Amino acid sequence: MDFDKIIDRRGTHCAKWDMMSDLYNVPGDDGLAMWVADMDFAVPDVVTNKMREMADHGVYGYVNCDSPYKDAIRWWMKNRHGWDVEADAIFTTTGLVNGVGMCLDTFTQPGDGIVLFTPVYHAFAKVIRNAGREVVECQLVQNDGRYEMDFEAYDAQMTGSEKMVILCSPHNPGGRVWTQEELRAVADFAKRHDLMLLSDEIHHDLVYGDAKHIPMQNAAPDITDRLLMLTAPSKTFNFAGMHTGQVIIPDPDLRAQFSRRMMALALSPNSPGQWATACAYSPEGATWVDELVAYLDGNRQMFDAAVNAIPGLRSTELQATYLAWVDFSGTGMSREEFTARVEQGAKIAANHGTTFGTGGENFLRFNLGTQRSRIEEACNRLREAFSDLQ
Numbered sequence: 001m002d003f004d005k006i007i008d009r010r011g012t013h014c015a016k017w018d019m020m021s022d023l024y025n026v027p028g029d030d031g032l033a034m035w036v037a038d039m040d041f042a043v044p045d046v047v048t049n050k051m052r053e054m055a056d057h058g059v060y061g062y063v064n065c066d067s068p069y070k071d072a073i074r075w076w077m078k079n080r081h082g083w084d085v086e087a088d089a090i091f092t093t094t095g096l097v098n099g100v101g102m103c104l105d106t107f108t109q110p111g112d113g114i115v116l117f118t119p120v121y122h123a124f125a126k127v128i129r130n131a132g133r134e135v136v137e138c139q140l141v142q143n144d145g146r147y148e149m150d151f152e153a154y155d156a157q158m159t160g161s162e163k164m165v166i167l168c169s170p171h172n173p174g175g176r177v178w179t180q181e182e183l184r185a186v187a188d189f190a191k192r193h194d195l196m197l198l199s200d201e202i203h204h205d206l207v208y209g210d211a212k213h214i215p216m217q218n219a220a221p222d223i224t225d226r227l228l229m230l231t232a233p234s235k236t237f238n239f240a241g242m243h244t245g246q247v248i249i250p251d252p253d254l255r256a257q258f259s260r261r262m263m264a265l266a267l268s269p270n271s272p273g274q275w276a277t278a279c280a281y282s283p284e285g286a287t288w289v290d291e292l293v294a295y296l297d298g299n300r301q302m303f304d305a306a307v308n309a310i311p312g313l314r315s316t317e318l319q320a321t322y323l324a325w326v327d328f329s330g331t332g333m334s335r336e337e338f339t340a341r342v343e344q345g346a347k348i349a350a351n352h353g354t355t356f357g358t359g360g361e362n363f364l365r366f367n368l369g370t371q372r373s374r375i376e377e378a379c380n381r382l383r384e385a386f387s388d389l390q
Helices: 020-024 045-057 066-081 096-107 122-130 151-157 180-192 221-226 252-264 271-280 283-308 335-345 372-385
Strands: 032-034 090-093 113-118 134-139 141-143 146-148 162-168 196-200 227-231 245-248 323-327 348-352 363-367
Touching (some): 032 363, 066 090, 096 122, 096 162, 096 196, 096 245, 096 252, 134 151, 151 180, 180 196, 196 221, 221 252, 283 372, 335 348, 335 363
Parallel strands (some): 032 348, 113 162
Antiparallel strands (some): 090 245
16 A cells, blocks of 8 residues: 555545635645544555445445444454454444444433543534533543543542443543553443443554553453443544444343334444445455554654654654644643644644543644655644744
């Protein structure tokens, strides 16, 4: 795979590139889109070939590809993550955010408290609030730039109205790969407060160096009676537009509840998304992912070196994801000033840290899932935008 090849996505109704002017006031012609979490790389050939085959066939009627689809998911989770998944445990939603919404709808009630470890993926709070539930923010602690959990403080926050905790594992935007001990502590927290545990593991394939992702079901097998797992191929293989994700439910009783709700809403998967998943979760897909992770690691190292050389800026050391989390608090600037320097000065669209909840106020999130030449350009622009600090 030639990850260096520039693919111009402007003018293709691409949210990432065609919406940055409206959302961030960054010009579309020479701005750099480093916000929403999709990559600028073509999907693996094994996926493209299947999509061409479907197009050439020319008939898009009802299909039943559950067997190859679920077999591929089970093969991938076993071979890449050491996780045994039962076919009956797999439910398909229109992406992971829809999966969160479905779990809230099935297992909680309006007014219930939903615990988030903030700062965290912004869509969680949006779905929770729109579902009439209450966001309960348990703020992560920064220890020399590394996010950690403080369960003594979180225990004191609980009121008894909380019914679910959502974990982002690996963590977005902080890039943490939680350890066995940390995952065990989350599971124990859920048990102490009688919470459903929803573990979003969408970034589990994009892990660097010696870090190792552990599926929550493996880390705490004794909590399957309250565990809901979320996975999707969309971040790994860059086909978020297929809107295909999985809710994996180990416990049969919880499965039955979820299945009834899915049937009540008449929800079913789309065949292109299922076939894309079945083809991606394969030996060919695995080879592509290994090459991708090596390339993203190079992007990460280049970006971190440049940003950390600018006085007052600090790029969080990522163990996973392609989403750099940059702290501007050392500049002494207001949020408005450092954001303006990035958007109007460097002409880079990056996610605002405030959208990730408490603890994100002094941060911006930068998407590194693009060609190396664009990362280099972003580094040069940031150096220039903050040149007075150097």
